[in-house]
Amino acid sequence: MAALLGLACFLFSPVSHAAPATAEGAAGADARIESLIARMTVEEKVGQLSLYGPADTNIPGNPQAAQRNGQQEIDDVRAGRLTGLFNNEGLERKRVLQEVAVRESRLGIPLLYGADVIHGFRTIFPMPLAEAASWEPELAERTARAAAVEASADGFRWTFAPMVDIARDARWGRGIEGAGEDVYLANQFAAARVRGFQGSDLSRADSLLATPKHFAAYGAAEGGLDYAATDISERTLRQVYLPPFRAALDAGALSVMSAFNEISGIPSIANPALLTGVLRDEWKFKGFVVSDYTADEELIAHGYAADGRQAAKQSFLAGTDVSMQSGLYMRYLPELVASGEVPMARLDDAVRRVLWVKQKLGLFDQPLRGLDAAPQARADNPAHIALAREDARRSIVMLKNERAVLPLPKSGRKIALIGPFASGTQDLLGAWSLFPGQSAPVGIDEGLSAALADPGALAVVRGSGIDAPLAGGIEAAVAAARDADVVLLAIGESERMSGEARSRTDIGIPQAQQDLAEAVAATGKPVVVLLSNGRAMALKGAVRNADAILVTWFLGVQTGSAIADVVFGDFNPSGRLPVSFPQASGQVPFYYGQKRTGRPLPDNDQAMAFKTRYVDTTNQALYPFGHGIGYAPVRYDGMELSQDRLPLGGTLRVRATVTNTGQREAEEVVQLYAAERAASVTRPVRELKNFRKVRIEPGASKVVEFALRADDLQFIGRDMKPTVEPGEFDLWVAPSAAGGIRKSFALTRE
Known part of the structure; x- marks a missing residue:
């Protein structure tokens, strides 16, 4: 009982009104920063904690508190009432405002410009979830670096990315912004993207300050519904949802965005256990916390704050340093400080952190750097376009390829490209493609036509709309299919069906497209599905078959070219799923690393009664996490362990032989999973511990080796601290989270 009471007091304690400890590490004894703080008025201090979108704009349906016109914006900059702006496109206005800040404001503190650079700026790369399917964190680092170069050329020095939320409920639309369901894979991509955005030196003109978000457990919202409550244990929070944030901070991120959701009754933006207890006290985070858009004001709607004044107080004392868009800090913090309800020390700490990060970015020394870039610096970069094509084709996952229907020859066959995504460039980029002047995308029809010896061999028919039939559409599609040798069926989700505020109760193919697929399949022609999606999907009928x-x-931007590369065999698909595809929508939340139950279902008897099972479908994934195939089949065998007992301080070498039994080079993602058979806290059925992406020549074999240490087997123990317990473990070297070859070993104290 004492442990439970301690847990409740720690994680879900109300906001304290006592002054928090001074964050001395944020700026140390930097003389310039301390001199500024000593001279600043309270209003100027609060100004450094106030962030706004550009003046004279509005986002339909999204709260736009404290909307200002252009002159008010200039007046605020001159008076030191804001720290920066976000998503304000164009260099000219940024340059004007920065000149006002450094030359006309009393203290000359530069502005910081931020933006939602989620998967590219001018060159749009695959959505982050798609990129995670490459299982190549180094590739994500390269695309984040390219995005930073392009965004910084437009004056931005801060991005609200990467999103590192674990997403295990495919109904939640924002899973598209992350790396999927697995902690280990998410850790690798979180760190890689931070390194890419920030580069080797944050003060370089082409670096972007990274902001891992949303702190914390935003991806665990009830019902997969955006902005909804999260109710999870502290163990799950620490075991699953916090590690990617720690990985991002260890990679050098110096800002963190709080989440919209609550955890067990305490909204994240006002949760001191998260924002101060975990970030500051445990992790010694030196940067600053920024709220999500108007999240502090939304404490009122949550029923957690009675009014804006209380909302500002709760958010700020909990550890949210910068308020985005609501204007509540500027409105209420000065009087809260004057009344003593907010200690001056807390205000100074927050300002110190913000100024320290601005200094790390080099803004004090060169505030106008990057704001006078020549126009050619913002033109299409051929190297980035080539990178986008590489990224896109490495993100494609081939789930099945019966009768070796793929790859298709480039001549001698008639192809029918059918579906609402068959032509045009709408719905190729995905969410968060915000800024004008972006590179022109390549449509699927365009990419296929360019690759064919005779473009006339390609017939293009929409067949249906995205979620509604087209008059005569199915008839035209069936006619085209009958006249073709093979059908490419471009179906799935539009870009408006995945992303923020785009939760779905049914994660299947919209009915109009399902009807189209059934009619085309009835012609008997070979069908290849090109699935457009931003989440795991539940496939059925003709699509599944x-x-x-x-x-x-x-x-x-390179959608059509990348798809053509794979369809015609110029690139052997090497992507693997970062999310599990369920059998049906009703299975979600669905993920491979589920806990055991006291009544597990034997693998070979789905019909057994009184076991953990559905009565109308199997428990297994339709396509498991990690699954994907290429044009060359591979075989796993010869698994060996360097020893059958691993001391706590030792290293276990795990080897397996992977053989390419095909006629083409294979690129295989070899995955290492582990599971402890019995522990003081129940453990998942298996967990990813490492992976290698290897190339294997036709007919050749490659020995893949992993090093496993005791620390790799850590979990959160009964005392909520990381622990490793001796015991019996199973290991799998596998092509996915289902199956593989297995060995066991014992972890011992000596």
Whole structure:
């Protein structure tokens, strides 16, 4: 009982009104920063904690508190009433405002410009979830670096990315912004993207300050419903949802965005256990916390604050340093400080953190750097376009390829490209493609036509709308299919069906498209599904039974070219799923690393009664996490362990032989999973511990080796601290989270 009471007091304690400890590490004894703080008025201090979108704009349906016109914006900059702006496009206005800040404001503190640079700026790369399907964190680092170069050329020095939320409920639309369901894979991509955005030196002109978000457990919202409550244990929070944030901070991120959701009754933006207890006290985070858009004001709607004054007080004392868009800090913090309800020390700490980060970015020394870039610096970069194509084709996952229908020859066959995404460039980029002047995307029809010896061999028919039939559409599609040798069926989600505020109760193919698929399949022609999606999907009928399925996600500006590369065999698909595809929508939340139950269902007897089972479908994934195939089959065998007992301080070498039994080079993602058979806290059925992406020549074999240490087997123990317990473990070297070859070993104290 004492432990439970301690847990409740720690994680879900109300906001304290006592002054928090001074964050001395944020700026140390930097003389310039301390001199500024000593000279600043309270209003100027609060100004450094107030962030706004550009003046004279509005976002329909989204609160736009404290909307200002252009002159008010200039007046606020001159008076030191804001720290910066976000998503304000164009260099000219940024340059004007920065000149006002450094030359006309009393203290000359520069502005910081931020933006939602989620998967590219001018060159749009695949959505982050798609990119995670590459299982190549180094690739994500390169695309984040390219995005930073382009965004900084437009004056931005701060991005509200990467999103590092674990997403295990495919109904939640924002899973498209992350790396999927697995902690280990998410850790690798979180760190890589931070390194890419920030580069080797944050003060370089082409660096972007990274902001891992949303702190914390935003991806665990009830019902997969955006902005909804999260109710999870502290163990799950620490075991699953916090590690990617720690990985991002360890990689050098110096800002963090709080989440919209609450955890067990305490909204994240006002949760001192998260924002101060975990970030500051445990992790010694030196940067600053920024709220999500008007999240502090939304404490009123949550029923947690009675009014804006209380909302500002709760958010600020909990550890949210910068308020985005609401204007509540500027409105209420001065009087809260004057009344003594907010200690001056807390205000100074927050300002110190913000100024320290601005200094790390080099803004004090060169505030106008990057704001006078020549126009050619913002033109299409051929290297970035080539990178987008590489990224896109490495993100494609081939789920099945029966009768080796793929790859298609480039001549001698008639192809019918059918579906609402068959032509045009709408719905290729995905959510968060915000800024004008972006590179022109390549449509699927365009990419296929360019690759064919005779473009006339390609017939393009929409067949249906995205969620509604077209008059005569199915008839035209069936006619085209009958006249073709093979059908490419471009179906799935539009870009408006995945993303923020785009939760779905049914994660299947919209009915109009399902009807189209059934009619086309009835012709008997081979069907290849090109699946447009921003989440795991529940496939059925003709879509599920297609001869081949390619998960093509939202691939960005080189969509058509990348799909053509894979369809015609110029690139051997090497992507693997970062999320599990369920059998049906009713299975979600669904993920491979589920806990055991006291009545597990034997693998070979789905019909057994009184076991953990559904009565109308199997428990297994339709396509498990990590699954994907290429044009060359591979075989796993010869698994060996360097020893059958691993001391706590030792290293276990795990080896397996992977053989390419095909006629083409294979690129295989070899995955290492582990599970402890019995522990003081119940453990998942298996967990990813490492992976290697290897190339294997036709007919050749490659020995893949992993090093496993005791620390790799850590979990959160009964005392809520990381622990490793001796015991019996199973290991799998596998092509996915289902199956593989297995060995066991014992972890011992000596």
